[in-house]
Amino acid sequence: MKFAHLADCHLGSWRQEELQRLNFQSFQKVIERCIQERVEFILISGDLFDSAYPPIEILKDSFAEFKKVHDAGIPVYLIAGSHDFSASGKTFLDVLEKAGFCKNVEDWEAEEDGRIKLKPHLHKDIAIYGYPGRKSGMEIEDLRKVYLSEMHPFTIFMIHTTIKDVIGTIPMDSIEKQKLPLANYYAMGHIHQPFEARESNSYYVYPGPTFPNNFQELADLNYGSFQLFEIQNGISRTQSIKIPLKEIAYVEIEIEDGLTATQKIIAEFDKLNLRDKIVLLKLKGTLKQGKTGDIHFNEIEDFVKKKEVYSFLKNISSIKIPESDFSTDSFPTENVENIERRILGEYSQKNPGDFTKHLPQLMTALSIEKNEDERSVIFEDRLLSELKNILKLSEII
């Protein structure tokens, strides 16, 4: 018995066209490899798409890949992640399932005593259970109440969440793996980093994203990956498979002067062979003179283009400016999500009440955009049903 486990494909996530393409190619390679390896089935542990309503182009290409898997006779079992989840329960994963290209294995029942009973999907004598991810780690509370309805010779539990072992000391919501119901293989997603642990008869696996999703992940992981699991003559083993596509050139430069930084960076790049590589420029240091605005990034971009780079990304978030010079046009050192979370936290403290707990979900729901070609009524319906769900209103005018 052999199966493949992937997660966090985030199809449609990159803004840069060439990285978007690479993200998809990496997914294609994974699918190709799964077919070559003649796996018995494929597990996708959430965040297949970067949003619940991916762009048409991405859908078109994704469906073509799922068709290949389908024609090869390989079933795909999946759950929604924190990105392709929607409170209304309507996502493109449903469309994929209706087309017969996958089976969403989330199946549960809330019981009167507050416990959540999961029901398996059976693949021969293998039981596959699944519980979806939620925005902002909201699935963690639920997972503490979850139990599996039946015992099977081999049990797989698909979840999109954070287990404590993987984050170490980082203060972040997580669940202890001992709190999860007993299974043989925990097919996990959400943490964008390959991770594998074995304890007696259980494997805990994060396969890592099928392609890195941002500057830092490109720097840390270089490539995408997925996991293969095999049992042969009673012996089980797992293997992380890397998908190398383009070489990464990570260049860290310390600058002190915004006015001369452009030349310094270009001189540094001039020494390197950057051809067909993904170039990651990380700037750090404290500016004693000039501003980050004085760095001519367009000049730098023109230069690396001449060196035929595949893609060029920069990160200036580690540059410090002396405090006296601090002005509002400086760059943000904190990401938007963190700022929002902090402001919401402060607001909730000043305004205690039941409503505030809905705010993070409401903000996410209200940030959805009308799709191109989507009729306004349908968009409104989609929006309202999300809101109704969050606020648990059965009637809304």
Ligand SMILES: [Mn+2]
């Ligand atoms: Mn993810």
